[in-house]
Amino acid sequence: xxxxAIINSIYFFMVFSFSITILGQTAVDTxxxxxxxxxxxLEVDKYKTYMMKQADIVMIGNSLxxxxxxxxxxxxxxxxxxxxxxxxSEGLLNRLEYVYKLNxxxxxxxxxxxxxxxxxxxxxxxxNYKSIIExxxxxxxxxxxxxxxxxxxxxQSAENRNIEIMKLNELLMQYAKENKxxxxxxxxxxxxxxxxxxxxxxxxIHLTSEGFQIWGREVDKVLRKFSL
Numbered sequence: 001x002x003x004x005a006i007i008n009s010i011y012f013f014m015v016f017s018f019s020i021t022i023l024g025q026t027a028v029d030t031x032x033x034x035x036x037x038x039x040x041x042l043e044v045d046k047y048k049t050y051m052m053k054q055a056d057i058v059m060i061g062n063s064l065x066x067x068x069x070x071x072x073x074x075x076x077x078x079x080x081x082x083x084x085x086x087x088x089s090e091g092l093l094n095r096l097e098y099v100y101k102l103n104x105x106x107x108x109x110x111x112x113x114x115x116x117x118x119x120x121x122x123x124x125x126x127x128n129y130k131s132i133i134e135x136x137x138x139x140x141x142x143x144x145x146x147x148x149x150x151x152x153x154x155x156q157s158a159e160n161r162n163i164e165i166m167k168l169n170e171l172l173m174q175y176a177k178e179n180k181x182x183x184x185x186x187x188x189x190x191x192x193x194x195x196x197x198x199x200x201x202x203x204x205i206h207l208t209s210e211g212f213q214i215w216g217r218e219v220d221k222v223l224r225k226f227s228l
Contacts, residue, residue, distance in 0.1 A: 032094070033088065037085075043084045044084075047095075054102055056104055058102060058106075058107040058141075059079060059108050060092060060110075061082075064113070068207075069081070073216045087114060089125045092111045105228060108144045109132060111125075111128075122164055122167050129145075133145065145172050145175075145181055146183075147187050150195055151204050152203075173185070
């Protein structure tokens with residue numbers, strides 16, 4: 001009897017330990033993907049310390065948006081740049097409070113390339129994008145959708161991923177048209193044969209100063225359209 005009691009105790013301990021391990025793994029696995037990006041918490045913590053109380057314009061996105069001083073580029077003083085390197089659409093959706101608190105008049109959105117290169121379904125990205133736009137509109141902020149830029153030929157898997165980028169942009173363009181939302185088709189100016197032009201990028205993804213000049217001119221056109 002004592003032998004069986006010992007065996008039962010060992011069995012219970014093994015099952016209990018296994019259950020804890022599984023629960024622990026489940027807890028880790030359910031962590032949102034965007035929080036695995038170390039830049040996310042780092043940048044959001046900065047937003048909490050910034051002294052700017054109001055900005056007319058917010059540029060929100062990933063490392064592409066983060067790559068330039070927008071006030072300097074456009075010769076303005078009321079732009080908040082909220083790009084986070086490596087961010088995905090779910091991450092952007094979950095940090096809109098930092099846009100709201102500035103009570104901007106307009107918000108330019110570009111997100112999606114990191115999703116697509118992480119093999120996240122364009123259906124998921126598109127759903128997140130629609131939520132972002134609707135939440136901005138609910139706060140009386142003018143949303144502007146900017147096309148997801150194609151990758152350059154030097155970027156690994158560019159041809160394959162650019163097909164998905166094209167599909168996403170088509171969905172975004174149609175959504176913008178149906179809902180009377182401003183859409184900036186940057187690829188029309190910055191790509192050739194569905195690849196980002198080589199002279200506009202230094203690594204197949206991120207832009208040179210020439211690339212930002214083109215982007216800045218397109219943003220300025222929209223601002224002038226809305227008398228901002």
